[in-house]
Amino acid sequence: MTVAVQLYGEDNPVLVEGLAARGATVLEIPLYEWALPEDEAPLVRLVQELVDGRIDVVAFTSSPQIKHLTVVAERIGLRDQLLKALRERAMVAVVGPVCEAALREHDITPRIRADKGTMGALVHRIADYLTQEEHVHGGA
Structure with missing residues (x-):
């Protein structure tokens, strides 16, 4: 089974590893990324x-x-x-x-x-x- 996980700006290793441990193939989909601005x-x-x-x-x-x-x-x-x-x-x-x-x-x-x-x-x-x-x- 393949499970798509929408990431909310940061990785979610607990969720991904938990799904993988239960036999799922995990497809991580980063919708956006939180980053510091160029001008800090x-x-x-x-x-x-x-x-x-x-x-x-x-x-x-x-x-x-x-x-x-x-x-x-x-x-x-x-x-x-x-x-x-x-x-x-x-x-x-x-x-x-x-x-x-x-x-x-x-x-x-x-x-x-x-x-x-x-x-x-x-x-x-x-x-x-x-x-x-x-x-x-x-x-x-």
Whole structure:
């Protein structure tokens, strides 16, 4: 039996090996690939601003975003500082359990989670959270 597996930007060795172990011939179909942009300057700036405490909320919608941000931070020598900022200072918002699991691999617990796996739901949750924070803390 041949099984076609659509890859979602990254390899999925657990799935592929599991199917192969059960006798399937696995045809991997990469539909797209997550890659760092040619111009990493915006990511470098984001890392620096997170480390410097100039960003209050950061939203992640996919696990490759987390991977790429930490790769760039490592390249510029700020990986540990970035992770500390995400753990202790910035309000981290997330869409979906896969993205949240990627954050937890770095011991980062998101404070804001979308009710549904959409960008719109995440934006609403961020707005709700910030509105509640403003009421609790009396605004800025």
